[in-house]
Each structure stands twice: as C-alpha cells, then as structure tokens.
Amino acid sequence: MDGASLPGSTPAPAAHAGAEVRSTCPYCGVGCGVLLTADGQGGLSVKGDPDHPANRGRLCSKGSALAETVGLSGRLRTPVVNGEEASWDEALQLVADRFRDTIAEHGPDAAAFYVSGQLLTEDYYVANKLMKGFIGSANIDTNSRLCMASSVAGHKRAFGTDTVPGTYEDLEQADLVVLVGSNLAWCHPVLYQRLLAARAERGTKIVVIDPRRTASCDQAEMHLAIAPGGDVPVFNRLLARLYEGGALDKEFLARTNGFDDALRAALTSDPDLAGVPVAQLDAFCDLWMQHDKVVTIYSQGVNQSTSGSDKVNAILNCHLATGRIGTPGCGPFSVTGQPNAMGGREVGGLANMLACHLDLENPDHRSAVREFWGAPSVPDAPGKKAVEMFRAVGDGRIKALWIIHTNPAVTMPDADAVRAAIQGCDFVVVSDITGATDTARLADVLLPASAWAEKDGTVTNSDRTISRQRSVLPAPGTARPDWDILAEVGRRMGWGTAFDYETPAEIFREYAALSGIAGQFGRDFDISALSDLDDAGYDALSPARWPLTPTRQGGRFFGDGQFFHPDGKARFIPVTHRPPAARTDRRYPFRLNTGRIRDQWHTMTRTALSPRLSAHLAEPYLDIHPADAADLGIAPADLVQVQSPAGQAILRARITDAQRRGEVFAPMHWTGETAPSARIDALVPGETDPVSGQPESKAAVVRVTRLQAAWYGFAVSSAPMALDTPYWALARTGAGYRAELAGLDPVEDWEDMARRLLNAPASARAMIVTDPGRGSARVALFDGDRLIGALFVAREPVAVMRDYLATLPGSAEPGVLSGRPAGDRPDPGPILCSCFGVGVNTIVTAIETQGLATVAAIGEALQAGTNCGSCRPEIAAILARVHQQEAAE
Numbered sequence: 001m002d003g004a005s006l007p008g009s010t011p012a013p014a015a016h017a018g019a020e021v022r023s024t025c026p027y028c029g030v031g032c033g034v035l036l037t038a039d040g041q042g043g044l045s046v047k048g049d050p051d052h053p054a055n056r057g058r059l060c061s062k063g064s065a066l067a068e069t070v071g072l073s074g075r076l077r078t079p080v081v082n083g084e085e086a087s088w089d090e091a092l093q094l095v096a097d098r099f100r101d102t103i104a105e106h107g108p109d110a111a112a113f114y115v116s117g118q119l120l121t122e123d124y125y126v127a128n129k130l131m132k133g134f135i136g137s138a139n140i141d142t143n144s145r146l147c148m149a150s151s152v153a154g155h156k157r158a159f160g161t162d163t164v165p166g167t168y169e170d171l172e173q174a175d176l177v178v179l180v181g182s183n184l185a186w187c188h189p190v191l192y193q194r195l196l197a198a199r200a201e202r203g204t205k206i207v208v209i210d211p212r213r214t215a216s217c218d219q220a221e222m223h224l225a226i227a228p229g230g231d232v233p234v235f236n237r238l239l240a241r242l243y244e245g246g247a248l249d250k251e252f253l254a255r256t257n258g259f260d261d262a263l264r265a266a267l268t269s270d271p272d273l274a275g276v277p278v279a280q281l282d283a284f285c286d287l288w289m290q291h292d293k294v295v296t297i298y299s300q301g302v303n304q305s306t307s308g309s310d311k312v313n314a315i316l317n318c319h320l321a322t323g324r325i326g327t328p329g330c331g332p333f334s335v336t337g338q339p340n341a342m343g344g345r346e347v348g349g350l351a352n353m354l355a356c357h358l359d360l361e362n363p364d365h366r367s368a369v370r371e372f373w374g375a376p377s378v379p380d381a382p383g384k385k386a387v388e389m390f391r392a393v394g395d396g397r398i399k400a401l402w403i404i405h406t407n408p409a410v411t412m413p414d415a416d417a418v419r420a421a422i423q424g425c426d427f428v429v430v431s432d433i434t435g436a437t438d439t440a441r442l443a444d445v446l447l448p449a450s451a452w453a454e455k456d457g458t459v460t461n462s463d464r465t466i467s468r469q470r471s472v473l474p475a476p477g478t479a480r481p482d483w484d485i486l487a488e489v490g491r492r493m494g495w496g497t498a499f500d501y502e503t504p505a506e507i508f509r510e511y512a513a514l515s516g517i518a519g520q521f522g523r524d525f526d527i528s529a530l531s532d533l534d535d536a537g538y539d540a541l542s543p544a545r546w547p548l549t550p551t552r553q554g555g556r557f558f559g560d561g562q563f564f565h566p567d568g569k570a571r572f573i574p575v576t577h578r579p580p581a582a583r584t585d586r587r588y589p590f591r592l593n594t595g596r597i598r599d600q601w602h603t604m605t606r607t608a609l610s611p612r613l614s615a616h617l618a619e620p621y622l623d624i625h626p627a628d629a630a631d632l633g634i635a636p637a638d639l640v641q642v643q644s645p646a647g648q649a650i651l652r653a654r655i656t657d658a659q660r661r662g663e664v665f666a667p668m669h670w671t672g673e674t675a676p677s678a679r680i681d682a683l684v685p686g687e688t689d690p691v692s693g694q695p696e697s698k699a700a701v702v703r704v705t706r707l708q709a710a711w712y713g714f715a716v717s718s719a720p721m722a723l724d725t726p727y728w729a730l731a732r733t734g735a736g737y738r739a740e741l742a743g744l745d746p747v748e749d750w751e752d753m754a755r756r757l758l759n760a761p762a763s764a765r766a767m768i769v770t771d772p773g774r775g776s777a778r779v780a781l782f783d784g785d786r787l788i789g790a791l792f793v794a795r796e797p798v799a800v801m802r803d804y805l806a807t808l809p810g811s812a813e814p815g816v817l818s819g820r821p822a823g824d825r826p827d828p829g830p831i832l833c834s835c836f837g838v839g840v841n842t843i844v845t846a847i848e849t850q851g852l853a854t855v856a857a858i859g860e861a862l863q864a865g866t867n868c869g870s871c872r873p874e875i876a877a878i879l880a881r882v883h884q885q886e887a888a889e
C-alpha cells in the first residue's frame, strides 16, 4: 500500500451557523443557485440566490423544500460489510483487495463502476481517472446514460463534439420556443418560469410536441400530440418544408456537409407517421418559418428512445439548415435532467468518452491523457454502457461492481432482472447517504457518503455554467466525500501518487489543467484558465459559463459556422422514422410512457422526506384515456394491474383525456421502500438506441386490467407502519405517515390488522366502527388520548378527507373515525400548492364563489402559486376547466 491516509481523515468542513453560504440546488439540470444558512442544530434555511445567472433568486417547489430533506434520520453513518458495521480501514481495504484480485484473476473488464449525475465534478473526475487510467478498463458508466446519452451522440455526429450551443438567455430572446418531449413546467420549472416571464414581456410563442398534454401545454399556442416515436417525421417534414419554402440559409449551409442526403430522407419521409394530421404539422412548419429566432428545447421524450440519436439529429438538421444556431434567441437546446449530468459529460463519465471531450478512439488523445495522468494505460475501446453493463453483471462477466449515488435496482429498464443481477454479483460496493434503498440492500460493502449540503465541489448545468456547491452542514458519523473515498481506494490499490488528493480544489486544478490539453487539440472544452486557482480562489469561484473567454456570439457556440469535425464543418445526418422497438399486439395493446412528476426527484431518497413535497401526488398512478378506461371497466381511483413482457405493477388509475387513446403514463419515482408494487422500470424492456446505448423508457408495451381487490384501505400513523399487503404506497406527512393499501383476500379481524399495521402496543385503546354489510371498517388506536393512527377500509376505494386525516396522528381528536372534521369545514382536496398547502377543492371553490378569473387573482386570494410558482400551470388548467364547465351549463 502506498500513501493511504488515515481512515475517515477528511471530514467535510462545515460553515459556521448563521453564515450565509452560496451553493447550488442538487436536483434538476437548471442548476439554480441557493443561499444556505445553517441553524447550528443540523437544520438549514434555503433561499434562491438572486445573483446566480440560472435562476436570479427563483426556486421551484423542490428547491424551496430543500431544508426539509437534510435531516439525519436514515443516514448511513459508518461502513457496513456483509451486514455488520465495520471501520473505514476494514471496508476500504476489502474494496481495494477485491477489485485488485478480480482484475488480477479476470482482467480489468471484470470490474465496473456505475455512477451518477448526482456526483460532483471532482468525484466524477477521480472515479473516471481510477477506472480508465489505472484499473485499465472503460467500464465506467453513469445513470446519465438513461437521461441524455442520445443528445451526446447527436451532438457528436452533427458538431464533432458534445457541445450544447446555446444559453438560457436564448429562451428569453427567442420569438418561438418549441418544447419537444419536454414537460419543462414540471421537470425544469425555473427555466419554464423564465420562459413565461419572457412570453409575458415580448409575446414569445410556445409549441409543445409531446404525446401527452402536460402542464407545459398550458400557455402553448400549439400542442402536437404526436404518436410515440413520431418526432423524426415531424422534423423531416419541417426540413422538407423549409426547403420548399425557400427558408434555407445558403451561406450557413456552406459550413456544413451532408445536406443533400438529409434532405432526400426528409422529402421521402411519410408525415402521417407523426400521428397528427398533416395540416397540424404544416401549421407548425409555418410558425417556424414565420419566426427568425427559434429555440428548440428537447429532453427525455426525445432521448429515451431506440431512435433517440436520430431524433436529436432530426432537430439539429433543421437548425443547421436555417443557420438558427449559436446566435441570440436561436438554437437547439438539450436540457439535462440531473444537476451534474453536464459535468459528468465534460469529465468523461460515460463509458464511451475519455475526459474533457477527448475521444477514447483517438490514439493521440489517449496518449496525451495517459501521459498527463501518469497512468499505465488507457483503454482503446469503449466500456460497457449501462444496459450492457448490467447484462454483464448478470451473466458473470463483471464480477466486481461499485455503484455510487444511484439506485439501478429501481431505475434501470428490466429492473427486476437488474436487481437479480446485482444480487448475484460476486462483489458489490454501494456508496450512498442511506442504506435504505433497493440497491443498497444488495451491497456487500456499504460506504457512507456525504450528502448534498455536506459536500464541496463543482457542478455544470444545462447551459454550461460551472457553479460551486459548498458544504454548510457537518457530515454525520464518519461519512466522507466521494472523491475522498475513491482516492483512498486508488491509493490502497497501489497508485499513491496519482490519487494523493487532500482537497477538491486540488482535483479541480488538475482537471482544469487537463482541459488545456483538450484545448490544444482544438476541442471545445477548455477551462485551463482556472487551473491556477488557489484554494481561496476555488472557494470563492463565481458561476462561470464556458467558454470562459466570451466569443463574439456572447458565450455561444457555432454562430460563426466553426464546428469540431476535422474539416471544421457541421454534418447533417439523414434520418428515417423507426417505430419503438416493442410492438403492441393483442396481448399488450397499450404503450406505456414513463416520466417525472413535479415534486419528487428520482427514487425519492431525499424528496420523500419532505411532507409538503409528498402532499402533491402521494401515490403512484397510471393515467389512462376515458374511452380506454370505459372499455376496460376501470373507474376513477380503481387500482389497476399493468403487465408487460418484462414485469408488472399495481397503480392507481387516473382517468384523463390528456392521454392519447391506447397510451398510458406512469411516474418513475416509487421504489421498494415507498410502493414495492409500483417499480415502473420493471415493466420497461432493455431495448437501446444503437448509437447512444440509451434505453427506450417511454414506449414499453403493456396490458391493463382492473385489480380485483377484496378491499381498499387508507391509513395514517405517527410512526413508520409495518406494511405487507399486496398493494401499499407510503408517504410522509407533517404528523407522521399516510399509506394507501389494498388486499386480495378478505380480512376477518380489522382491529388485529390495524394493530399490526400501526405497530400499536397491546395496551393501545381501540375505537372501531364496522359495517359488515358494506364490508367497511374504521379503526382508530390511541395511547391515552393521543391518536397513534387509524385505518379506513372498504370494498371500493376509500372516500375520506385524506389531507385532514394526515394531520391527526399525535393529536387528541376523538372524531377521527368520521373521516372528516366536525362541523362544515370544507375538504381542501389534494394539495396543489406545496408551498402554502392549498388544495384543489379550495381553488375550485374560490373560483366559483369569488368569480376569480386569473392565476394572479387566485394567488391574491389564496396565496396559491405566489412563492415558487411551480403550481401555476396546474392552477391555470383548473381555471380553464371550471370556466369551461360554467360555459357549458
């Protein structure tokens, strides 16, 4: 062993209580700046940073609730080896020994790292250097593969490098913004608010291209509800119409190659395959041609597809053909899902990248990086991309796997098979902040890592702005930063000099210096101007968008027609329509779309800790068109069983004409910890895009049937519940927990069940009301006067005031069994405005009784939508619905 430091020797420094610290929100790729103040007792206050260029003080519902997610309950404080607490020394030596032995016996490709867009750039840099430079394999991939790999592939094909051309300001300068496969209102809320503010000021037009009618359609001029996979026909039609309408930029075309082939493909493309009337497509094309300044934002609806790379290039082709790229208010714009997906791309965190936008396939690039790192070798072939990686884990080719800050047992397609693969792997290490995830429960070695508010480093957001994330709270127990854990394993594996880091600032300087080599090769990513930052300079680093030296396009790329292919030109890629890989048939007649909801993040490890975020949508669901629901005999709030060739799930039915017929939608967030029968990626097949390796997460085929539940239930409790029924979904509340339940067999003794479920002591006093004829029962259990919890069951979905009941555990409310408050207190309905706890029914009543006609008027009357603004699109939709109903009456 060479140069190993003392175990746990690098605790994260924490700011003094009361000092305001600038940092960055850890959720979506907007990368909002936050101001954090520790209260000295483990808590925080959080405000939007008015000086951060991404958000100028705004925060969405998730960012506003960050302080509710930093509690230490459930945190992993010490390493765990084979289920037993261990010292860092034991755990890290075991990790180093097992990886070294595996490599010695089976070769470097028997080892793999699966990392995360939640990592800071410095963490990512060390992980990538350890795997590609020293272990000698390129088997490091990231969960960003599931998020934006198709954009990376499309950029590289068109531009010669993975460059996002535009900036957030472009959204505010555009005349037309096209959202393709992007529910910006829910998934990048602050960016959406910036867009709406610009629209209010200058009348920006918005078009949404998405099979679903989402919250982002609320302010749109046009919604093209295309068929799944219909994006290529849409943009091929646009390219053809641009040509026919004489709207090409001939001067810009001289800076490109391959236009004729792309045009030929576009002219022969069948527009009917888009799934919307051609007249609608042409109206969209006309709008495009009528506006010089066009930004096309695209996200997972484009990327998560077996033709994702082609969809990206179909969009890029149209911007290149018109020269609408890299100038103010113009450009294609891939917005990333995760806070540091861009940092991971820059640092080379994908299996087919090197570092600093250098290419693994290029021998000059490889040798320059190898020399810079002082590494024995750098692999000359890409490693295994995520889906291939877990297949190799499953069939035993990968024998040592380190999973860092991600939960592939839930989020990978074919999630049941991935869970089994991890379980069967010879040696699995998991670094995380908690041991209570589906993946962490499978680890041989569990390493406690520092969490967001405890970490120091940098992240890069969707418009290439590098921001500092700063530590403000002390890490609990012996938890350590990821770069520190990785570097120590590197040292214990024998590479002391290469991993002799003491601070993230040192790592950042090395990384910035390496990017200077990329600059010498003529690559886009060169932040070497920051390589001589001293520690104080790193600590004080302000948000900086690269290129750090502003070009004449104001920090944008490509407006000057300079690209990164060897000839300096851009390339058109001819694209033809390919339908999703899985085909519907009589057994699986529905197409399943999956995605995010407004107030939860990934597998809810942090957001589920927040009662107010959990109040918005407290249960997993399936959106289905009314006609399809009628055909299947499904009523609102029924539970449905959803089956695909890969797996199955049970979800709550929501009947809505926002879905196209034959298509259903389900959110991706629920896990074995929160709703074990709703792990939606268990239904998604492991089909991938042949270029990017990104899985098709939005086009599984499924059948849907009404679940023949013997009973439905709803429970509230002041303490965690013992849930073991065939269906359950758990959520936090201000007073404890709430759960939806269902069973397939009759229950004889509801009191006994309530006692087990609510973990009540034998001494607990019970109040019970039953109606055997109707099959309903209500049980409340008290400790003295204090309500422990209550269970409500019925043969049909239970109708009680859930949000009211959720407030009662711990109180002395004797009327709990009525399921509603005494007197005529109205039911506020499901919470819509998380910030002020305003429910849907309250908003509807205010509209009807007070004659409120605008979102602003509702805000004035109820406060709803006046803080983070994330719920404004939904308030607008309620307004429209109520006014529509009134007009019809």
Ligand code: SF4
Pocket: 025, 026, 027, 028, 029, 030, 031, 032, 055, 058, 059, 060, 061, 062, 063, 064, 188, 189, 190, 191
């Ligand atoms: S939009 Fe919301 S989730 Fe995304 S970075 Fe900003 S505050 Fe965080």
